[in-house]
Amino acid sequence: MIGVLAFWIGALVIAAAALPIAFVLLRRFPDAGAGLTPVLGLVLSSYTYFILRTLHVLESGRGGSLLAVSLLALVGVVVARADRRFTATLQRIGPQAVLYAGIFTIAFFSYAAFRSYQSSIGGTEQPMDLMYLNAMLVSPEYPPHDPWLAGEPASYYYFGYLQAAMLTNVAGVPASVGYNLGLAAVFASSAAAVASVAAAVARWIFRTDRRRLVPVAASAAIVLLLFASSLIGIFEWSAAHETTSRPLYEAFGVENILPCEPDAGSEADCYRGGAVNRTNSWYPTEFWFWWRGSRVIDGTITEFPFFSFLLGDLHPHLTSIPLVLLALALAASTFRSRKPRSFATIRGQPFSCLAIAIVLGALAFQNAWDVITFAGLFVVAVMAVNLRRAPVTKAAVSTIGYTGPILLTAIVAYLPWLLDFHTAAGGLYPYVGTGTPPLEGFLQFGAPITASLALLAWVARRVPPGDWLRVAPFALWVPVLPLLLWAPLAAYHGELGNGLGARGAGGWITLALLGAITWANLTAAATLAARGRAAAIALAFAGLATLLLYGAELFLVRDVFYGSVPRLNTVFKLGYQAWILLAIAGGVGLASLLARGPSRMVGRLLAVPMAAILFLALIYPLLAVPNRTGAFSGESSTDGFAALARNNPAEYALVLWLDREVPASAIVVEAPSDSYSGNGGRVGSRTGRQTPIGWYFHEIQWRGSTDANHARLRAIQEKVDRVYNATTPDDLLAAVNDLDASYVVVGSPERSRYPSTSMTTMDQALDLVFEVGDVRVYAVPVRAVMSTS
Known part of the structure; x- marks a missing residue:
């Protein structure tokens, strides 16, 4: 519990240190950015740590992290002293700052309690996430090394892991605890941030009824972001209790939940367990039934934030949620600016522009998929401000003069990472497969899209039709242009005919619906933006969200999955962005249903179906939480290695010994493994020590699926094979030295992969330095290294 408290205190201290900077960046916000200080402080302090480590100013360890936080606090003090309005702003928003700290605290401890009942770090991609967290903590030099590819720098967007490492160091807890509490901090930061942004937009919109509607908007935004889910929950509950209708399940594309038909073949996607295995309680007790909620649309990943927090992968798409909300806050605050933005603004506000550059650059560093979407939205917000005060040409010049240097600074600020970053992405391609059926799309995104349409309905009753008609023809180009681009691109690849037919009637209907909603939202947003009306912000968010979903129906980013499930990641990443927006x-939108006015009765009528859909969206989490936690039974711990210590004390002792005795720069040989293996790459994952090769497929994902990379990684695997298959001391020493390794681990994964490993040869050639149970560690004698070098 002391570690949990230290982590919480550390997060709030970092947030408090960033408060003066938030006042400068988000002064237009009613709370002056108080709800966004946890993420702002963590981004700025983590960047400070990263750049100072890269410049070899700081050493690894807790001291460097504390110094980075201290520098942030010092900058905050300087900013506060230079800001003549700081004291007045602090007095004005003091109660709100306490409120957001309270939201953060409740969310943090609630999630930490939930996670303590399933805290084990294993399965899915959690070993990979832990590997990167440990790399941030122990790498002797920065950019950090890749523990699964010795001698190489990390080639991934790892800023989220660095932020978790910062909090882990500040709190003084081990990585196995920091992993789980890092998840809790992301959950809490997301809650505070989304409440802040939604409250600000609602306050700007509902000026005459803000006391009543602002809390509704903030609360509803928290629910929609962190709790609302796919509508599949009711289908899972009905199937578990055998009250189903096969035609209904087939209509929504979820017949895979139902028991297999008697004549179903072995390849059929259906439930194969007995009824007794599905549930023995009011909720489904089938193992991980909730996993199906992340695969609602065939051939894609359809994660949403609640699922991600339920699963517990400390992955970039999850850790980036608070940062995305911060970028949205910057865009919203910019749109509300009273003054145009140009190069002169940079000369007058260099510190603010530098901070914005660090935030926007962090979008790529934390989750590369986000940078184009949300940095682009910031540019659009600047253009909207400038258009209100100048003709199009002059506004465009001013926008470029302001955003150009900021974006260039963002690139320069993150060059130490960019120079080592490789990607397997192979460019933009047309999607020519089966389109998303409308009911499957509704099952996945029905709750957030329907809620956003409530705002569109509220605005439609308040804008004269003539204003809409003047803007609508121009806004129509937004959904039309992607379609016009798709056709020649598909033809270029020789897939136009196939693409037109393969999409299917349902796919075309979904495309038309998403295009129409996008058109309506952006028409309304542009109409109101010209008047500087705040509702344009929320409508632009909604329009961008449906545009992303629309785009994922037409295009894909080619990656290593292209040959089998081509749009797997595209739908996943863009759908996730859409959910946040x-x-x-x-x-x-939900708050607008309660707004007073001449159409109040219409709002009340719309509230009924909205409430029904929101209720359906909350069934999934209601069922999934007790399933994931075992109904909160059993032992609880925030230590991700607690189960390892109980179930495999020898492997746990290995982790402790390696952490204590082996230098962070040493290379430790362990068995290579397939991706997604819980014990595969365990040394690199659990300790951050460099190993020759870990998860092969993931390294290909990170570095590119080229013939050269495959050949290089296979050669390393063969070198490791030589270590464990050596039959003479000389062969063993030659193999170990060829890997420049200092230690060799022999445990269950090694014995399983190399059953012929000779312990006699190991004992003759190497020094046994650790042995607990069936786990051994051998050190390469210094004399052996010298004699073969």
């Missing part, structure tokens, strides 16, 4: 727009 819709949470804000939907929160404000």
Whole structure:
């Protein structure tokens, strides 16, 4: 519990240190950015740590992290002293700052308690996430090394792991605890941030009824972002209790939940367990039934934030949620600016522009998929401000003069990472497969899209039709242009005919619906933006969200999955971005249903179906939480190695010994493994020590699926094979030295992969330095290294 408290205190201290900077960046916010200080402080302090480590100013360890936080606090003090309005702003927003600290605290401890009942770090991609967290903590030099590819720097967007490492160091807890509490901090930061953004937008919109509607919008946004889910929950519950209708399940594309038909073949996607295995309680007790909620649309990943937090992978798409909300806050605050933005603004506000550059650059460093979407949205916000005060040409010049240097600074600020970053992405391709059926799309995104449409309905009753008609023809180009681009691109690849037919009637209907909603939202947003009306912000968020979903129906980013499930990641990443945007727009939309006015009765009538859909969206988490936690039974711990210590004390002792005795720069040989293996790459994952090769497929994902990379990684695997298959001391020493390794681990994974490993040869050639149970560690004698070098 002391570690949990230290982690919480550390997060709030970092947030408090960033408060003066938030006042400068987000002064237009009613709370002056108080709700966004946890993420702002962590981004700025983590960047400070990263750049100072890269410049060899700081050493690894807790001291460097504390110094980075101290520098942030010092900058905050300087900013506060230079800001003549700081004291007045602090007095004005003091109660709100306490409120957001309270939201953060409740969310943090609630999630930590939930996670303590399933804290084990294993399965899915959690070993990979732990590997990167440990790399941030122990790498002797920065950029950090890749523990699964010795001698190489990390080639991934790892800023989220660095942020978790910062909090882990500040709190003084081990990585196995920091992993789980890092998840809790992301959950808490997301809650505070989305409440802040939704409350700000609602306050700007509902000026005459803000006391009542602002809390509704903030609360609804939290629910939509962190709790609302796919509508599949009711289908899972009905199937578990055998009250189903096969035609209904087939209509929504979830017949895979139902028991297999008697004549179903071995390849059929259906439930093969007995009824007794599905549930023995009011909720489904089938193992991980909730996993199906992340595969609602065939051939894609359809994660949403609640699922991600339920699963517990400390992955970039999850850790980036608070940062995305911060970028949205910057865009919203910019749109509300009273003054145009140009190069002169940079000369007058260099510190603010530098901070914005660090935030926007962090989007790529934390989750590369986000940078184009949300940095682009910031540019659009600047253009909207400038258009209100100048003709198009002059506004465009001013926008380039302001955003150009900021984006260039963002690139320069993150060059130490960019120079080592490789990607397997192979460019933009047309999607020519089966389109998303409308009911499957509704099952996945029905709740947030429907909630956002409430705001569109509220605005439609308040804008004269003539204003809409003047803008609508121009806004129509937004959904039309992607379609016009798709056709020649598909033809270029020789897939136009196939693409037109393969999409299917359902796919075309979904495309038309998403295009129409995008058109309506952006028409309304542009109409109101010209007047500087705040509702344009929420409508733009909603329009961008549906545009992303629309785009994922037409295009894909080619990657290593292209040959089998081509749009797997595209739908996943863009759908995730859309969910975040819709949470804000939907929160404000749900609040609009309660707004007073001449159409109040219409709002009340719309509230009924909205409430029904939101209720359906909350069934999934209601069922999934007790399933994931075992109904909160059993032992609880925030230590991700607690189960390892109980179930495999020898492997746990290995982790402790390696942490204590082996230098962080040493290379430790362990068996290579397939990706997604819980024990595969365990040394690199659990300790951050460099190993020759870990998860092969993931290294290909990170570095590119080229013939050269495959050949290089296979050669390393063969070198490791030589270590464990050596039959003479000389062969063994030659193999170990060829890997420049200092230690060799022999445990269950090694014995399983190399059953012929000779312990006699190991004992003759190497020094046994650790032995607990069936786990051994051998050190390479210094004399052996010298004699073969």
